[in-house]
Amino acid sequence: MSDSPKVLVVLTSHDKLGDTGKPTGWYLPELAHPYSILASHGFDFDFASPKGGPAPVDPASVENADEESKAFYAKNSSLWEDTAPLQSFLGRADEYAALFYPGGHGPVFDLVENPTSQTLIQEFLAKGKVVAAVCHGVAALLGVQDPESADGTPYLKSKAVTGFSNAEEEDVGLASAVPFLLEDKLIEAVGTNGSYEKAEDKWAQKVVVDGKLITGQNPASAKGVAEAIVRAVWGA
Structure with a gap:
């Protein structure tokens, strides 16, 4: 890894919201804000997606974005218009300090059962790297096995995590459009010795750090996830 x-x-890579006919993808502020924070602390970036090539941004997240996110969107389209295929990053965890999954509804369709993504996460975990996700991006962790387990124990078992809440999914009217409710799946995954945590108020910031695992609940948590990545990498 460089300095x-x-x-x-x-x-x-997923751009359709179930059978609703609505477009989806990744959620703009959940990339824009972490990118700004991480770049300001000297981080470099590579971008991947399951299929490679253009990674679809949820148009609603552009329309409703804050000014900082809109400025990022206007200047940085090359970052997501030419992503590399996930497969090309296997075996390269040593090159990176952290792995980060932004949210948007797309990940619950194409990253939950993606074997390449699961292997990638396991490789980062095995190397002691930071693994972070926010909102629906946390769904990518659901099928991952603990790299230190010989019997296929789920990585999230007994962990403390957060992710998009059922109440928030109901608020946006998409509880019936997604293949599952993320809060329910996370509660099931962590088991009785783990914990799913969420903010007292819907849409408030919530970031949970469990060792090198960093998760954020919703768009408001994206900045906090990035700040936690900085602390985890720099040891601050």
């Missing part, structure tokens, strides 16, 4: 720590960002 500048590098983050591998994994974006969804």
